[in-house]
Amino acid sequence: MNVGAGIAIASIAGVMNGLFPLPMKANKAWAWENNWLPFSLLSLGIFPTLIAVYSVPQLQAALQHVTFADIIATMICGALVYTGSLLFGISIVYAGLTLSFALLVGSMNVIGILVPRLLLNHSLLASGADWLVLAGVALSTVSVVLAFLAGKWRGGDREDVAQAPAQRILGSILAMLGGILSGLLPVAVAMPWAHRLFSSSMSYGGASPVGASNAVLCLILFGGAIPNCSYCVYLLRKNHTSANYLAHKCYWMTILAMAILYSASVALWGVAISPSLLGVLGSSVGWALFVGMIVLSSTAAGLFAGEWKSSAPRALTALAGGIVCLLSSMVLICVGNYLG
Numbered sequence: 001m002n003v004g005a006g007i008a009i010a011s012i013a014g015v016m017n018g019l020f021p022l023p024m025k026a027n028k029a030w031a032w033e034n035n036w037l038p039f040s041l042l043s044l045g046i047f048p049t050l051i052a053v054y055s056v057p058q059l060q061a062a063l064q065h066v067t068f069a070d071i072i073a074t075m076i077c078g079a080l081v082y083t084g085s086l087l088f089g090i091s092i093v094y095a096g097l098t099l100s101f102a103l104l105v106g107s108m109n110v111i112g113i114l115v116p117r118l119l120l121n122h123s124l125l126a127s128g129a130d131w132l133v134l135a136g137v138a139l140s141t142v143s144v145v146l147a148f149l150a151g152k153w154r155g156g157d158r159e160d161v162a163q164a165p166a167q168r169i170l171g172s173i174l175a176m177l178g179g180i181l182s183g184l185l186p187v188a189v190a191m192p193w194a195h196r197l198f199s200s201s202m203s204y205g206g207a208s209p210v211g212a213s214n215a216v217l218c219l220i221l222f223g224g225a226i227p228n229c230s231y232c233v234y235l236l237r238k239n240h241t242s243a244n245y246l247a248h249k250c251y252w253m254t255i256l257a258m259a260i261l262y263s264a265s266v267a268l269w270g271v272a273i274s275p276s277l278l279g280v281l282g283s284s285v286g287w288a289l290f291v292g293m294i295v296l297s298s299t300a301a302g303l304f305a306g307e308w309k310s311s312a313p314r315a316l317t318a319l320a321g322g323i324v325c326l327l328s329s330m331v332l333i334c335v336g337n338y339l340g
Contacts, residue, residue: 002277003277003278005277006272006273006274006277006278006286007272007278007289007334009268009269009271009272009277010268010269010272010273010278010286010289010290010293011289011293012268012293013264013265013266013267013268013269013272013290013293014265014269014289014290014291014292014293014294014296014297015265015293015294015296015297016261016262016264016265016268016297017261017262017265017266017269017290017293017294017297018293018294018295018296018297018298018301019261019297019298019301020258020261020262020265021258022301023254023255023257023258023261024039024254024255024258026251026254027248027251027254027255029244029247029248029251030241030244030248030251031235031239031241031244032089032235033231033232033235033236033239033241034236034241034244034245035251035255035258036228036232037229037232037233037236038252038255038259039255039258039259039262040225040228040229040232041225041229042255042256042259042263043221043258043259043262043263043266044082044221044222044224044225044228044229045221045222045225045229047259047260047263048214048217048218048221048222048263048266048267049218049222051214051218051263051267052214052215052217052218055207055208055211055212055214055215056201056205056206056207056211056212056214056215057205057206057207058204058205058206059201059205059215061204061205062197062200062201062203062204062205062207062215063197063200063215064204065200065203065204066193066196066197066200067196069193070193070196070197071197071219073191073193074188074193074194074197074216074219074220074223075219075220075222075223075226076223077184077187077188077191077220077223078188078219078220078221078222078223078224078225079223079224079226079227080181080184081181081182081184081185081188081220081224082181082182082221082223082224082225082227082228083181083224083227084108084177084178084179084180084181084182084183084184085178085182085224085228086178086227086228086231087174087175087177087178087181088104088174088175088178088179088182090174091103091104091171091172091174091175091178094167094170094171094174103172103175103176103179104175104176104178104179104182105144105147105179105291105295106140106141106144106179107175107176107178107179107180107183108179108180108182108183108291109137109140109141109144109183109288109291110137110141110183111179111180111183111184111187112182112183112184112185112186112187112288112291113133113136113137113140113186113288113333114133114137115183115184115186115187129335129336129339130336131336132332132333132335132336132339133332133333133336135329135332135336136288136328136329136330136331136332136333136336137329137333138329139325139326139328139329139332140288140292140325140326140329140333142322142325143295143321143322143323143324143325143326143329144322145322146318146319146321146322146325147295147299147318147319147322149315149318150311150315150316150318150319150322153311153312153314153315153318185220186273186286188220189213189216189217189220189270189273194216197215197216197219198212198213198215198216199212200215201215201216209274209275210271210274210277211271212274213270213271213273213274214267214270216270217266217267217270221266269286269290272286272289272290273286288329288330288333288334289330289334292326292327292329292330295326296323296326296327299319299323
């Protein structure tokens with residue numbers, strides 16, 4: 001088990017995932033659905049399939065040696081996980097970006113880190129290692145609160161204008177539901193049907209222990225493409241924005257860049273959580289690193305873009321405190337899982 005390599009790969013994957021939305025900022029003449037539909041088709045459908053075919057030479061044989069119920073269960077998990085991203089996007093309209101993001105990451109961390117540990121160990125307080133993990137989750141929650149305060153104190157961000165109380169409550173609920181569903185990704189890869197597909201990819205598909213996880217992720221992402229693409233098609237018809245595709249053809253290169261960044265990040269996370277790298281609890285450790293580096297890279301991108309240039313000192317202090325807490329939580333969670 002090469003823990004160092006697993007940590008490095010999971011961290012790189014998180015950085016790439018945190019940066020993937022940046023190219024979309026250049027596509028200002030397209031509506032959200034214009035960008036998200038081709039991105040979803042590429043990053044959730046086409047690219048994961050190509051990666052799986054490359055990683056599992058006999059992918060069809062691997063799928064034939066698992067039950068149809070296992071395949072459907074994996075795709076249903078994917079649909080649930082990536083419905084979370086849709087709920088998060090809707091929540092921004094009602095609760096604002098900062099509050100929605102804080103609630104999303106907080107609930108996503110709790111589900112993505114604690115639930116796989118419960119499934120594998122059936123306990124949260126059985127040892128000192130468990131207490132380290134819980135302390136890491138608590139620090140992660142503190143970092144989310146500090147990030148929320150930093151965003152509120154930053155000033156100049158009109159996305160956080162207060163909405164009506166009922167709308168803010170609705171947006172908060174949607175953001176938390178989105179985080180809960182998104183946090184099911186490491187839970188999905190730890191389920192029995194995912195393990196059977198993983199084993200079949202090695203036994204009958206000719207895949208290595210590192211590449212076999214791509215067969216599982218391929219089905220999860222394909223299932224996630226269904227709600228995302230369906231909702232985008234609905235918006236295209238409702239808003240009559242299909243004609244946008246005929247203009248600004250250079251935007252397609254931006255979508256391609258987004259899809260490559262996202263697909264590569266998910267594939268690398270799948271490699272990191274393989275038993276040969278992060279071990280049996282790889283889904284939990286890998287998730288902590290993955291989510292943590294997403295937040296760090298997104299924050300760094302915001303600083304580089306000058307979003308915090310005119311911020312009040314207390315906002316910068318809260319932001320720095322949040323980053324320190326997040327880094328500390330990542331260390332505690334990784335050490336706790338490793339010792340456990």
